[in-house]
Amino acid sequence: MQTLPYGSWPSPVDAALAAAHDGRPEYVGLVGAEVWWTAPRPAEGGRRTLVRRHADGREESVLPAPWNVRSRVVEYGGRPWTGLLHDGTPLVVFVNFADQRLHLWRPGEEPRPLTPVSPVGGGLRWADPQPRPERGEVWCVLEEFTGESPTDVRRVPAAVPLDGSAAEDRSAVRELTEDRHRFVTGARLSPDGRRAVWLGWDHPRMPWDGTELLLAEVAADGTLGTPRTVAGGPEESVCQAEWAPDGALLHASDRSGWWNLYRDGEPLCPREEEFGGPLWTIGQQWFAPLDNGLIAVVHGRGSTALGLLDPETGEIVDAAGPWTEFGATLAVRGDRVVAVGSSPRSAAEVVELDASARPGAPGGGSVGRARVIGAAHADPVDPAYYPEPQIRTFTGPDGRDIHAHIYPPHHPDCVAPGGEAPPYVVWAHGGPTGRAPLVLDLEIAYFTSRGIGVAEVDYGGSTGYGREYRNRLREQWGVVDVEDCAAVALALAEEGTADRARLAIRGGSAGGWTTAASLTTTGVYACGTVLYPVLDLASWGEGATHDFESRYLETLVGPRAEVPGRYAERSPVEHADRITAPFLLLQGLDDVICPPAQCELFLSRLRGRPVPHAYLAFEGEGHGFRRADTMVRALEAELSLYAQVFRLDRPDVPVLALAPGPLTPTTDPHDTGAVT
Known part of the structure; x- marks a missing residue:
């Protein structure tokens, strides 16, 4: 066992390894x-x-x-x-x-x-x-x-x-029908082929605010008749609908405050947990009916389990196994259920669940039998280097709960000198209507195995904790998310878990917004990493980003016509003069959701100010990095930032040059030096 300062531990989890294992099986x-x-x-x-x-x-x-x-x-x-x-x-x-x-x-x-x-x-x-x-x-x-x-x-x-x-x-x-709604999901045909259902919603609502469950008769020519709304509304989110084999209509709605399941309008298993989630993509499945009458469900509060619901009794039997998180993708046939599961010790795997017996029936114990059938996890390094998460709830402003996953520094062969507290990086997830999954993430291991802690914060507005928790962010984006991240960071410092002088924050997309807003409005963090962010509310919206989120700000910030000053007040670009902490800005040049113009405007406001920073932009990358060389470059640059700010000994990564003033981004993938 070696005694080395936090942040200077050697690690086999390098950036190339983290990049190679980025992503998961889907669909x-x-x-x-x-x-x-x-x-x-x-x-x-x-x-x-x-x-x-x-x-x-x-x-x-x-x-x-x-x-x-x-x-x-x-x-x-x-x-x-x-x-x-x-x-x-x-x-x-x-x-x-x-x-x-x-x-x-x-x-x-x-x-x-x-x-x-x-x-x-x-x-x-x-x-x-x-x-x-x-x-x-x-x-x-x-x-x-x-x-x-x-x-x-x-x-x-x-x-x-x-x-x-x-x-x-x-x-x-x-x-199949007229374009009566701005957004729709795919139509699902009833077993007799006579009816179809789908979801629709319109601006300015996002699908987690309110959707309509539409039902129409199928005409002889295969077109859909005039639809009628059978569930949902402006303040009720229906996120999925399917037909049971017997012709009953199943759907997931949050009318109770939680996404629960309903059969022909009647609740099946009322619980204060989620059986659905936010429709960021079309075609997600949190439940799937089986031929034997059972329903495969992905459900939980925070993290998710895979289970079998008996609609006759409301009983659920969960799959036995190590998985703590299942994605919103299911496939069923006969007595087989196929899903994608993961855990803090394993990456996402394709899992098959045996549904041949009913919960509570003789021999029903076999219901929970599950096995990995595809994309099986293989440890790329000794799992002793994996982080060990703690699920915690912190107290924020006004006494509100804040959910978080805390990943302390962890190394099988290293400890820090007595009395030293480690640096910590707060991770703000994207969305902002999303959450941090409880899974093995080698990017987190990249930091924790080197002696840098990570705190994933499910700030107010996150999903997985009911509609009330989700609605905390209504007209409060840039306030509640910033406050909650700061509250977790400061609580960790106050209890001695983290070094108060060595706190950082990072996030991508909406998490990039929270990171930039935190750096311009709080004095909590010594530095930050901002990935493909929203930075200027005035230019991000209708006509400047994609259609799906073009009216999102009306619920996150408020109607622009009614509160125009709030858009300037909240925008990090308007407060660039307040930033004093070093930061790294990472951007894809093909990003149509958060275009590079946002970063360029922010950097222009820094001109002449002595704030150490770097800007890396990547050709061929959009919203979220997918190429291995990009991910390696970005991760090593981030570690170099922390090494310089926190005075860590990290000879294993190229030194990121931090320069004052506006920077011209490099787009050369072979350039391993920093932008100057």
């Missing part, structure tokens, strides 16, 4: 008896491939580079593929990221397009495909741009012919 599905899913490939330009698990357990990436299975609907995307067996052969429909066209693929053949390219604005985009082989179609969400502005767009449920007749002919795409 599981069953093609016949085979399990398929999408998976990240950071070393291949950040693309996502489609993985097939053969009957013998062999995993195969079926679409080689440059195919990239990823949708851009609402920019955050959605379910990008579907598949079925046709004459015993897999037939797969997927969205290719580069052109956003739907493609049809069979093993042994090249993918062929099913939809045309549109020259207008962002073109035609597709998400949440559902096969309708009886009609020779695939039903999807269609996003169609009608002009050059990001908000010149319409969305409707649509049907695309599988014969390729729409590949060059937009008129061959059959719209």
Whole structure:
């Protein structure tokens, strides 16, 4: 055991290792008896491939580079593929990221397009495909741009012919209903084929504020009749709807204050926990009905479990296993449930749950039996270097609870000198309507194994704790999130867990906003790392960002026409003169959600001020970094910032040059030096 100062411990968890394990399996599905899913490939330009698990357990990436299975609907995307067996052969429909066209693929053949390219604005985009082989179609969400502005767009449920007749002919795409709502999810057809349901909502609401569950009769020609609203509203969020095999309508609504399940409008299992979540992407699944009457559910308060709900008794039996977090992706067939689970000791894995017995029935103990069938976690380093999280609740202003995950410095062979408190970095998650999952994250291990603590804060506004907790951020963005992060940081310092003089904050997207706002309005932090942030509310909104979030600020900040001064008051760009702490700014040059202009304006306001900072921008990166070389560069630059500010000995990373004044970003991926 070595005695070394915090922050100077050696570690086998390097930036390349963290980058290689970034991302997780998503969008599981069953093609016949085979399990398929999408998976990240950071070393291949950040693309996502489609993985097939053969009957013998062999995993195969079926679409080689440059195919990239990823949708851009609402920019955050959605379910990008579907598949079925046709004459015993897999037939797969997927969205290719580069052109956003739907493609049809069979093993042994090249993918062929099913939809045309549109020259207008962002073109035609597709998400949440559902096969309708009886009609020779695939039903999807269609996003169609009608002009050059990001908000010149319409969305409707649509049907695309599988014969390729729409590949060059937009008129061959059959719209299922009128575009009566700004946003929609994919339509779900009842077992008898006579009814369909989908979700719709409109500006300025976000889907976690309020959505409508729409039901329509299906006409003989396959179009949908006039829909009627059967649940939801301006203050009720329905996040998913499905049909049970017996024709009952299931949906998840937060009308009680929590996303709970309902069957034909009646609650199934009332609990103060979530059976749903925020619809950032189209096609998420928190529950799935099985043929035997049970319902597979992803549920919990904070972290999530995978369970089987018996709608007759309201009893839930959870899957036995080490997993503490399950994603909103499920696939079911017969007695099989497929999901994606992870834990603080394992990355995301594809998990299969046996649902052959009912909870409480003789032999019902087998219900909880689960096993890993794909993307099995393999420790890239000795797990003794993994962080050991603590789930804690802190007290914030006005006595409110603040939920957080605390990751103390952890190393199997190093301790710090007696009496030394470690540096800590507060992580502010994105969204801001999101939360920090309780999973193994090698970026966190990158810091904790070197002797730097991490505190993930689920500040007010986060999901997983009910609607009241989520609504704390209404018109309080830049206030509640900043206060809650500061309260956790200061509490850690006051109890001796963290060094008060060595506190930092970092975050991306909305977390980048919280980080920048914290650096300009509080004196809590010695430095910060700001990734692809919102910095200027005046220029971020309708016409300056994508359509999905173009009216988001009306709930986060307030109606612009009523409180215009608040937009300037909260914006970090308006208070650049107050910042004194060193910071690192990281940005993707292809980001259409938080464009580089935000960073450039912020830096221009710093001109002539002696604030140490660096700006790194990356070509080919959008909102959230996906390429391995980018992630390595960003992580090493962040560690170098902390090493310089906290006076840590870190010869294992290139020195980030911190310079006063505005900086010109490098876009050369081979440049390992800092921007000056």
